[in-house]
Amino acid sequence: MQVIILKDSDDVANGAAQRIAELLAKKPNAVLGLATGSTPIALYQRLIAMYRAGEVSFRDAVTFNLDEYLGIAPDNRQSYRSFMNEQLFKHIDIDLANTYLPECSQENNPRRVGAAYERRIADAGGIDLQILGIGANGHIGFNEPGSSLGSRTRVKTLTERTVIDNSRMFDAKEFQPRLAITMGIATILEARHILLLAMGEHKATAVHKMTEGPVTAMCPASALQMHRNTALILDEAAASKLEELDYYRWTHLQNEPLVSQYGHFHDL
Numbered sequence: 001m002q003v004i005i006l007k008d009s010d011d012v013a014n015g016a017a018q019r020i021a022e023l024l025a026k027k028p029n030a031v032l033g034l035a036t037g038s039t040p041i042a043l044y045q046r047l048i049a050m051y052r053a054g055e056v057s058f059r060d061a062v063t064f065n066l067d068e069y070l071g072i073a074p075d076n077r078q079s080y081r082s083f084m085n086e087q088l089f090k091h092i093d094i095d096l097a098n099t100y101l102p103e104c105s106q107e108n109n110p111r112r113v114g115a116a117y118e119r120r121i122a123d124a125g126g127i128d129l130q131i132l133g134i135g136a137n138g139h140i141g142f143n144e145p146g147s148s149l150g151s152r153t154r155v156k157t158l159t160e161r162t163v164i165d166n167s168r169m170f171d172a173k174e175f176q177p178r179l180a181i182t183m184g185i186a187t188i189l190e191a192r193h194i195l196l197l198a199m200g201e202h203k204a205t206a207v208h209k210m211t212e213g214p215v216t217a218m219c220p221a222s223a224l225q226m227h228r229n230t231a232l233i234l235d236e237a238a239a240s241k242l243e244e245l246d247y248y249r250w251t252h253l254q255n256e257p258l259v260s261q262y263g264h265f266h267d268l
């Protein structure tokens with residue numbers, strides 16, 4: 001895992017946006033794995049600004065989101081479909097028909113959605129770059145602690161902690177789902193490149209555990225230690241509990257010349 005520590009959340013968003021633009025310049029029909037939550041909002045704003053400035057195009061891109069709530073319709077303002085449309089898709093030149101979430105309509109059996117979603121990802125050629133946030137309990141997507149490291153896209157029950165963390169997005173009287181369909185940990189690990197973003201002190205413990213702790217289902221993000229091409233982009237606060245800070249800063253500096261010469265996606 002490559003650990004990149006930047007000054008603040010603006011730099012994190014900017015760093016991630018630059019990588020996505022670099023990927024799309026190299027491979028205009030790239031398959032992007034996208035995330036919801038507060039973390040990627042600044043990244044999406046940056047991408048929209050870059051699109052408006054003519055610095056990036058999503059015309060041929062395909063996207064797969066990590067997860068979607070179960071029990072609320074796509075046009076509900078709380079769905080992750082609505083989130084993606086509002087925060088990114090309607091502001092850029094992506095073809096909405098090329099944007100996928102693991103949605104389940106009312107007449108469908110939610111337990112069938114996972115396998116179909118996995119097939120769709122495979123048919124698209126697999127995910128080139130997966131963007132991730134991290135839950136304060138170490139979850140990725142909605143793979144809560146205890147999720148199998150071999151899990152595939154499926155229905156998951158959210159932990160009480162996640163329900164409470166996400167309740168800030170819901171009005172008091174609004175239905176807040178306890179179930180979601182999420183890519184599995186094994187699904188995420190199949191992405192060719194992974195970029196996990198974390199900002200703020202409330203993420204520092206999870207970042208420390210996933211990076212420097214053991215690989216364990218109790219910290220789902222720790223599975224990324226097994227991935228060959230993962231970078232974490234952190235602000236100072238999210239990095240504050242890392243024990244090997246100096247080493248990460250040092251390796252980042254040593255790698256920079258290689259990256260500026262060959263880019264991040266030489267294998268694609």
Ligand code: GLP
Pocket residue numbers: 035036037038039040066067132133134135136140141142162166
């Ligand atoms: C949510 C999402 C995750 C996200 C995480 C952190 O519940 N399912 O994909 O990474 O929790 O959210 P936030 O970025 O709002 O801190």
